[in-house]
Amino acid sequence: MYKERVRALPQNGSSPTLEEVAKLAGVSRATASRVFTASPKVSPRAKRAVERAAEKLRYVPNRAARTLVTGRTDSIGLVIPEPTAFLFGDPFFPRLVRGISEVLSRRLVQLVLLMPQSAGDETRLEGYLSAGHVDGVLMVSLHGNDPLPDRLHERGTLVVLGGRPGASSAVSYVDVDNVGGARSAVEHLIAMGRRRIATITGPLDMGAGVDRLQGYHDALVKAGLNGDASMHQPGDFGQESGAAAMQALLDRHPDLDAVFCASDVMAAGALDTLRRQRKRVPQDIAVVGFDDSTIATSTAPTLSSVRQPIEEMGREMARLLLAGLDSGTAGGKRVILVTELVVRASSGKGVRE
Amino acid sequence: MYKERVRALPQNGSSPTLEEVAKLAGVSRATASRVFTASPKVSPRAKRAVERAAEKLRYVPNRAARTLVTGRTDSIGLVIPEPTAFLFGDPFFPRLVRGISEVLSRRLVQLVLLMPQSAGDETRLEGYLSAGHVDGVLMVSLHGNDPLPDRLHERGTLVVLGGRPGASSAVSYVDVDNVGGARSAVEHLIAMGRRRIATITGPLDMGAGVDRLQGYHDALVKAGLNGDASMHQPGDFGQESGAAAMQALLDRHPDLDAVFCASDVMAAGALDTLRRQRKRVPQDIAVVGFDDSTIATSTAPTLSSVRQPIEEMGREMARLLLAGLDSGTAGGKRVILVTELVVRASSGKGVRE
DNA sequence: CAATTGCGAGAGAGCGCTCTCGCGGCCGGA
DNA sequence: TCCGGCCGCGAGAGCGCTCTCTCGCAATTG
Numbered sequence: 001m002y003k004e005r006v007r008a009l010p011q012n013g014s015s016p017t018l019e020e021v022a023k024l025a026g027v028s029r030a031t032a033s034r035v036f037t038a039s040p041k042v043s044p045r046a047k048r049a050v051e052r053a054a055e056k057l058r059y060v061p062n063r064a065a066r067t068l069v070t071g072r073t074d075s076i077g078l079v080i081p082e083p084t085a086f087l088f089g090d091p092f093f094p095r096l097v098r099g100i101s102e103v104l105s106r107r108l109v110q111l112v113l114l115m116p117q118s119a120g121d122e123t124r125l126e127g128y129l130s131a132g133h134v135d136g137v138l139m140v141s142l143h144g145n146d147p148l149p150d151r152l153h154e155r156g157t158l159v160v161l162g163g164r165p166g167a168s169s170a171v172s173y174v175d176v177d178n179v180g181g182a183r184s185a186v187e188h189l190i191a192m193g194r195r196r197i198a199t200i201t202g203p204l205d206m207g208a209g210v211d212r213l214q215g216y217h218d219a220l221v222k223a224g225l226n227g228d229a230s231m232h233q234p235g236d237f238g239q240e241s242g243a244a245a246m247q248a249l250l251d252r253h254p255d256l257d258a259v260f261c262a263s264d265v266m267a268a269g270a271l272d273t274l275r276r277q278r279k280r281v282p283q284d285i286a287v288v289g290f291d292d293s294t295i296a297t298s299t300a301p302t303l304s305s306v307r308q309p310i311e312e313m314g315r316e317m318a319r320l321l322l323a324g325l326d327s328g329t330a331g332g333k334r335v336i337l338v339t340e341l342v343v344r345a346s347s348g349k350g351v352r353e
Numbered sequence: 354m355y356k357e358r359v360r361a362l363p364q365n366g367s368s369p370t371l372e373e374v375a376k377l378a379g380v381s382r383a384t385a386s387r388v389f390t391a392s393p394k395v396s397p398r399a400k401r402a403v404e405r406a407a408e409k410l411r412y413v414p415n416r417a418a419r420t421l422v423t424g425r426t427d428s429i430g431l432v433i434p435e436p437t438a439f440l441f442g443d444p445f446f447p448r449l450v451r452g453i454s455e456v457l458s459r460r461l462v463q464l465v466l467l468m469p470q471s472a473g474d475e476t477r478l479e480g481y482l483s484a485g486h487v488d489g490v491l492m493v494s495l496h497g498n499d500p501l502p503d504r505l506h507e508r509g510t511l512v513v514l515g516g517r518p519g520a521s522s523a524v525s526y527v528d529v530d531n532v533g534g535a536r537s538a539v540e541h542l543i544a545m546g547r548r549r550i551a552t553i554t555g556p557l558d559m560g561a562g563v564d565r566l567q568g569y570h571d572a573l574v575k576a577g578l579n580g581d582a583s584m585h586q587p588g589d590f591g592q593e594s595g596a597a598a599m600q601a602l603l604d605r606h607p608d609l610d611a612v613f614c615a616s617d618v619m620a621a622g623a624l625d626t627l628r629r630q631r632k633r634v635p636q637d638i639a640v641v642g643f644d645d646s647t648i649a650t651s652t653a654p655t656l657s658s659v660r661q662p663i664e665e666m667g668r669e670m671a672r673l674l675l676a677g678l679d680s681g682t683a684g685g686k687r688v689i690l691v692t693e694l695v696v697r698a699s700s701g702k703g704v705r706e
Numbered sequence: 707c708a709a710t711t712g713c714g715a716g717a718g719a720g721c722g723c724t725c726t727c728g729c730g731g732c733c734g735g736a
Numbered sequence: 737t738c739c740g741g742c743c744g745c746g747a748g749a750g751c752g753c754t755c756t757c758t759c760g761c762a763a764t765t766g
Contacts, residue, residue, distance in 0.1 A: 015485075015509060017722055028746045033724060041744060058508065063484040064426075065722035067417035068751045075481070077465075084447035084454070094437035101437075101470055110481050112430075113466035117454050128428070128463050131416040132368075155411065156368065370752055381716045386754060396714060418752035421721045 016057040025053035036061055067132065075110035076321060077134040079148070081122065082141050087115060090237065090265065091293040092310060096140060096162065099314020107322060109135075122148060130155045136321045138162065144205040158331065160321045162313055164207040172324070172331035174316045178208050181306040181339030182215025185260050185288045188304070188341055190223050194258035194286055198231045200245040200270060202262040209234070212262045212290060235266045242269025250277060256285055258347070264289035264296045264305055271299055271346070286347040301345035308339050369410040378406035389414055420485065428463035429674060430487040432501070434475065435494050440468060443590065443618065444646040445663060449493060449515065452667020460675060462488075475501060483508045489674045491515065497558040511684065513674045515666055517560040525677070525684035527669045531561050534659040534692030535568025538613050538641045541657070541694055543576050547611035547639055551584045553598040553623060555615040562587070565615040565643060588619045595622025603630060609638055611700070617642035617649045617658055624652055624699070639700040654698035661692050 022032040027046050034042045035050040042050075053059075067073050078100060080087055087093060097113075104111050112134065116122040129137055129152055139149055140162035149159045149171045161173035189197050199216045202209030213232065220227035233248045235241035242261060246269065249256060261267035267289030271281060279285050281301055289296055292307035316335050324331055375385035380399050387395045388403040406412075420426050431453065433440055440446055450466075457464050465487065469475040482490055482505055492502055493515035502512050502524045514526035542550050552569045555562030566585065573580035586601045588594035595614060599622065602609060614620035620642030624634060632638050634654055642649055645660035669688050677684055 018724095019722080029723080030725080030746060030748095031744080034745090037724075039725095043744060046744080060480060060483045060508070062421070062722050063481075063486055064417045064420035065751090066724075068415070068421055068722080068753085069724045071751085073417075075486070084450045088441050088444070088447035088450075091441070094441035097437045097441075097468065098470075101468070101474075105471070105474060108477060110467070110477065110486075113468065114463070115450065115454070115466065117451075118458070121454075121458060124461060124463065127413060128416075130368075130413045133416055133428070133463075155413070371754095372752080382753085383717075383755080384715055387715090390754075392755095394714060399715080415752050418721090419754075421723085421752080422754045424721085 015062075016059045018059075018061070021050060021053045021057055021059045024057065025049040071132070073133060073135050074108065075112055075134050076104065076136045076138065076318075077112050077114050077129060079114045079116070079125065079129075079137060079139040080141050081116050081139075081143070081146065081148075083117065084115065086236075086238065091295060092291065093140075095293075095310040096314040099311035099316075100138065100318045101314075102311075103315050103318035103322070109322070126151060130157055135325055136160070138317050138321060142166070142206065143203065153331065156330075158321060158324045160317045160324070160331070162317055164211075164334075166205070166207060170330075170332050172320055172333040174313050174320060174335045174337065175207065176308040176313060176337045177339050178211035179215040179218065181290065181308065181341070182212040182260065182262075183219045184215075184339070184341045185290070185304075185306050186216050186219035187223075188343065189258045189260065189286055189288060189347060190219065190225070192258075192286060192347060195225060196253065196256050197225065197227070197258040197260060198233070198249045198253060198256050199227070200242055200249070200259060200261045200266050201232055201234045202237050202266075204234055209262060216260055235262070235269075237263045237266060239265050239269040239272075242266025243273045244269075246270035246273035247277075250279075258286040258288075261287065261289045264291045264293045264303060267303055267305070267346075268295055268299050271303075281346050282348055288341075288347050292342050296342070296344065299346070301348075304344045304347040305342050306339050307342050309337050312337055368415070369412045371412075371414070374403060374406045374410055374412050377410065378402040424485070426486060426488050427461065428465055428487050429457065429489045429491065429671075430465050430467050430482060432467045432469070432478065432482075432490060432492040433494050434469050434492075434496070434499065434501075436470065437468060439589075439591065444648060445644065446493075448646075448663040449667040452664035452669075453491065453671045454667075455664075456668050456671035456675070462675070479504060483510055488678055489513070491670050491674060495519070495559065496556065506684070509683075511674060511677045513670050513677070513684070515670050517564075517687075519558070519560060523683075523685050525673055525686040527666050527673060527688045527690065528560065529661040529666060529690045530692050531564035532568040532571065534643065534661065534694070535565040535613065535615070536572045537568075537692070537694045538643070538657075538659050539569050539572035540576075541696065542611040542613065542639055542641060542700060543572065543578070545611075545639060545700060548578060549606065549609050550578065550580070550611040550613060551586070551602045551606060551609050552580070553595055553602070553612060553614045553619050554585055554587045555590050555619075557587055562615060569613055588615070588622075590616045590619060592618050592622040592625075595619025596626045597622075599623035599626035600630075603632075611639040611641075614640065614642045617644045617646045617656060620656055620658070620699075621648055621652050624656075634699050635701055641694075641700050645695050649695075649697065652699070654701075657697045657700040658695050659692050660695050662690050665690055 018029055018032050022029045031046055032050045035047050116125045136158035138160050145166040149161055150169055152159050153171050159171050161171055164173050164175045201213045204210055217227055230252050233245035235245045261270055267287055274281055281287055289303045289305040292305040296303040296305045371382050371385050375382045384399050385403045388400050467478055469478045489511035491513050498519045502514055503522055505512050506524050512524050514524055517526050517528045554566045557563055570580055583605050586598035588598045614623055620640055627634055634640055642656045642658040645658040649656040649658045
């Protein structure tokens with residue numbers, strides 16, 4: 001670790017303190033502090049003097065000192081425990097971040113993104129987050145029963161999840177209606193006359209993966225159709241996994257007439273495989289994705305998809321966290337956002353039978 | 354802003370202090386502190402007592418307090434001032450982050466990603482960074498003459514840039530040999546017999562954009578070929594801009610026989626346009642990209658590209674920053690990494706003339 | 707056996723800030 | 737003119753930690 005040398009750096013070593021600003025402005029430290037905390041009880045005269053002095057000294061309040069006394073950092077962490085390649089490849093995250101940023105910007109709260117890449121990283125991260133570096137934590141893309149949210153919650157850190165946690169938990173979360181969305185997608189396929197409908201699921205250690213499979217099932221059962229395990233093939237939400245899963249499904253069931261994919265990116269992969277196999281979409285096989293991400297309109301044919309309000313999910317997560325911070329309540333809230341089926345060419349009225 | 358209520362939260366309100374741990378362990382605060390700072394001067398007996406007490410109380414050191422006295426936060430910021438859609442869409446960033454993380458993980462330093470989305474965000478960010486939230490700052494994807502790095506540097510914050518800054522500056526940076534890489538790409542095209550070589554440049558407010566254009570120019574001039582302004586078309590490194598730029602170039606010069614693209618993603622866009630225009634690659638037009646990202650091997654035909662060691666760039670940035678922190682020196686270092694041309698089908702020996 | 711060394715441990719001083727408390731001056735009302 | 741009230745300000749305590757200084761005790765040495 002770098003040592004006490006740091007202290008001698010111009011970095012913090014020479015940076016001016018409130019005391020110096022106060023002296024230069026000819027007021028007490030308390031009054032100078034009032035100026036920076038936007039306290040109303042300061043005369044315009046004193047305020048101006050302090051501001052001029054601060055400008056002259058290029059003063060910036062020391063956050064550590066402020067945090068130490070207020071117990072507040074004015075920043076919140078967004079934790080995404082995904083390999084970087086996934087994090088940056090998936091169109092889900094930018095939209096989520098946009099929603100979150102929107103809300104936080106208005107509150108002058110800094111968003112910091114944290115990307116644990118290994119178990120070691122995650123341990124360190126737990127320390128970082130419980131040590132008061134952030135006022136609260138947003139977390140998405142949980143796999144399995146990641147214990148981090150619950151442990152943070154127990155420690156008293158405010159946590160809001162995106163996507164329901166695996167096990168029941170006291171932590172607040174925002175989720176979309178994955179079951180309902182998947183069900184509507186499959187019901188649509190059935191309504192279009194499809195009968196041999198497979199699914200490429202998401203990771204089954206994630207709520208979104210499980211729930212979308214559930215919705216698929218519900219619709220098939222209601223219609224009295226077959227949706228046994230041979231009709232499922234898991235993917236990891238990535239394009240290649242979609243292509244591979246599609247191939248596996250075709251190997252098992254060459255007569256499929258539809259496939260529901262738990263993400264658009266996997267659906268794009270599935271389309272690649274179908275093209276390679278000379279299957280016409282939607283004539284031979286109809287495809288529906290999930291997310292309604294930008295990729296849905298750039299595939300050939302364009303992709304029917306279940307739209308989920310990802311930006312809104314981000315906004316709602318941020319709102320929930322800020323509300324918890326404001327009220328001092330610990331959570332246990334859950335918000336479910338509705339989804340909406342968007343029908344495009346990949347499941348359109350194909351020239352079928 | 355959320356107010357003093359926060360203080361009453363279990364969050365920090367009830368979290369145990371070093372004092373309490375020391376009392377429970379039957380030692381002084383100083384000795385307890387020694388245990389957590391891994392100081393050697395503590396007996397095994399005392400160490401165990403403190404560790405047990407800490408475990409029992411679920412003690413986590415308060416970082417703000419520690420930072421206040423050490424002047425150190427053990428975390429560094431990575432600033433990427435790009436719209437989220439770009440940040441997450443570009444294969445450059447995950448590779449960079451991977452390289453950075455690799456180095457930082459070994460040093461128990463936390464990486465926090467900061468993504469200013471607007472001028473307001475950036476102002477706030479400057480405050481955040483100068484206020485001592487991080488020990489140092491890594492910054493990439495600078496546009497124009499972004500004043501942030503210089504201002505942070507002036508304030509005494511250690512900054513390392515990825516990619517050279519627009520204007521001359523005292524800030525340290527790591528860059529790849531963009532000029533040399535571009536030159537070798539174009540020299541290769543010339544060696545393959547191409548004579549009417551256009552370029553799709555990157556944003557000309559970025560060092561990488563300017564330098565790759567420069568390399569293109571150098572090679573053409575050396576060979577006595579035409580590379581006037583009508584042969585350039587700027588893009589933004591994104592796929593769509595590549596497609597549009599290719600179209601613009603073809604409109605002006607239907608007889609082009611090669612194009613050098615300043616990024617693989619733009620090259621992929623260019624390939625889309627060429628396909629739509631029924632131009633054969635490489636027979637009619639040879640294409641070379643830049644980055645040698647994963648997309649280069651998944652296009653049809655596969656893409657010749659200039660490989661830049663992005664992970665290494667991340668590692669080197671992190672190393673430079675840590676070295677600066679360790680030594681207390683402020684910077685002014687520059688590291689240039691070599692590039693390497695990778696020839697694939699898009700510029701292969703086409704059936705030409 | 708006395709003198710010296712060395713090592714573990716405690717006391718205490720801050721790091722830079724916020725916030726409570728109390729004081730003095732100025733206002734308006736009687 | 738006098739007095740209560742309010743408002744702006746300063747004094748001072750302390751947030752939780754690290755680190756220096758010092759001390760006491762045991763081991764080592766002449």
